[in-house]
Amino acid sequence: MGQGAVEQALFQPLPQIQAKTMHDIRAIRDNPDLYVAGWSSRGVDDAQNVVDNILKLDEALRAAQTKGQEALAKRNAASKAIGAAMGKKDMAEAERLKAEVETLKNEIAEAGEVEAAKGGELRDLLAGLKNLAAADVPNGADENDNVEVSKWGSPRTEGPKKDHADLGEALKMLDFEGAAKMSGSRFAVLKGQLARMERAIGQFMLDLQTDKHGYTEVNPPLLVKDQAMFGTGQLPKFEEDLFFATSKATLEKDENGNPIISGDNVFIPNVSGADIFEDGSGKLSAYIPAQNALSVNDARYLIPTAEVSLTNLVREQILPDEEVAQPIRMTALTYCFRAEAGSAGRDTRGLIRQHQFQKVEMVSICKPEDSEAEHERMTGCAEAVLQALELPYRKVLLCKGDMGFSATKTYDLEVWLPSQNTYREISSCSNCGDFQSRRMDARFKRAGEKKTEFLHTLNGSGLAVGRTLVAVMENYQREDGSIAVPAVLQPYMGGLTAIAAA
Incomplete structure (x- = not known):
């Protein structure tokens, strides 16, 4: 096996999808000022220079493609002319044409090298650029500029307000020290009825989303290839937040x-x-x-959210119109793994920010005209969990500076935590538009149409199980240190109405 063949077999670079599919390059050409303003508002440094570079690379790429195509056409014509000259026994003309063919071959090769180089530069540049925000997303730099949309329930202001970590350790059902000895910080061991409650919460959420809200339950892989992470936007920009197994x-x-x-x-x-x-x-x-x-x-990356596995189920596909006549809705209860590289010093104690946690994820795949309504619906499905558990929360529209990389619009749901006397995020529901489907090459074809269109993808937590357990513990705690079991969870816990020390 030659060295080139070995390299081809061994090396697995970032997915070699066409640069034009990551962002709409035609739209950038037609309205560059829109992208300068859009990326500037999302915190991209010197967006004007970024867009200028995109256009220069695009122009160089297209010029190389044109040059290569023209040289190829000339080479084909010259090759045919060689046969004609040979037939006429015009050997001088035949030799001249052969020399021309060799020159054109070199031109084709050179154009191909330029095309590959400029295409690679353009692809790498576009791969690291965020999605543009929807028109109704507020301007702002961080969470302080988010806009409260609504509130539900009355925050608990009286009675005990112990932190969930203290409650769990007092019950001898939450062990951080034992977890740290085997796994390090940001891990926990749950025991007894507290472990059962975590399981009950996950099962309740999954049943609610499938039985009441029409989501199809999926049990997806937890280990995925880099292409899958690239498709949903975790790679290449956020690799430091990921775990992978070798x-x-x-x-x-x-x-x-x-x-x-x-x-x-x-x-x-x-x-x-x-x-x-x-x-x-x-x-x-x-x-x-x-x-x-x-x-x-x-090896494979450990998923930070089931969004990765569920969304990639439509990668590199062209769905017929009838399959997306109604949005495709999927849900999964999985473990998730996050390095939390950028959260040093934040929530170091307790279950709020763990390296390993469970989450019920919702994903929708739909036509462009359906995604806005589907976003509102999905957010409502997440709210239904909090309402069933009778947990006070608020709904927040994220500003441009606080949204995730792939999102065009995001609602966060924040649950009330008595020990902190504030609301904390428990769900994030995002409409990603065609951003992820471009990276995955996921399309659909309307009935009677020849051209294809990119699908729209949406994802949301329905909910984060560990944070929901925290909210239940703190909002349902009693003076004696026991924890009441919410009514909707009691059937999942064998009729148990309270968790108390043995």
């Missing part, structure tokens, strides 16, 4: 301490210093410098 092969070392990767199906991203070789047994191997060990990607 195979035991990465633990093997050579005499210099460098990891050795060996196997029949090994994928390694482009890292400097990689020495790729064939080991003689038909297997492919590589030496990776120790400092690049964490770049080895022969």
Whole structure:
């Protein structure tokens, strides 16, 4: 196997989708000022320069494509003319045409190199740019500029206001110390009836979204490829917030301490210093410098949310019109894993911000004209959980500076926590428009139409299970340290009405 073939088999770069599909490049050409203003309002530094670079790369890419196509057409014509000249025994003309063909081959190759280079630069630039905000999203830099839309319920202002961590530890049902010994900080062990309540909350939420709200339950993978993370917007910009699992092969070392990767199906991203070789047994191997060990990607990323798995179920597909006559609605109760790289010092104690947690996720796939209404509906489905649990909350419309990377509009639901005397986020429901479907190449075709259109994708928490457990513990706590069980959870807990110390 040649070196080129080995490299092709081993290297797994970022998904090589066309740059024009990440953002609507035609729209950027037609109305660059809109994108300058849109990205500026979302915190993109020097958006004018960014848009100028996009247009320059786009122009260079199209020029290279045109040059290559013109040279190809000339080469084909010259190749045909060679046969005609040979037939006329005009050997001088035939030789001239052959020389012309060789020159054109070089021009085609050069144009191809420029196209690949400019296309790669354009793709990488567009891949790191946020979605534009919807017209009704308020301006603002951070959470202080979000707009309260509504409130439900009366915040608890009287009675005990112990923190959930203190409540759980007093009941001997919440163990942070034991979790830290085996896993480090931001992990917890739940025991007894508190563990049962967490399970009950997840099952109740899942049943509500499937039985009452028409979502289809899905049990998706928790480990996904980088293409899936790219599709929903976690990569390449937010890799530091992700966990990924590598195979035991990465633990093997050579005499210099460098990891050795060996196997029949090994994928390694482009890292400097990689020495790729064939080991003689038909297997492919590589030496990776120790400092690049964490770049080895022969394994899979752990999902930070089931949004990744559910949304990617339509990647690289063209759905017929009838499949999206009504929005496709899916839900899943999964574990989620987040490195919380940017949250040092925040919520270090308790269950608010964990590396591992459970969440019920809702995802909708729909036509563009349906996404705005579907966003309101999805948010209502999340609100229904809080109302059923009788937990006070408020609904907030996020400003442009506080929205997630892929969102065009987001509502947050914030539940009341008595110990903090404030509302804290428990659900985020986002309309992503066609941003994710462009990255995944997920489209649909209307009946009777030849062209395809990008789907719209939406996602929302329905809800975060751990944070819901926190809210139940704090809002249902009693003077004696016990915790009342909300009525809707009692059937899931064998009729238990309160959690108390044994």
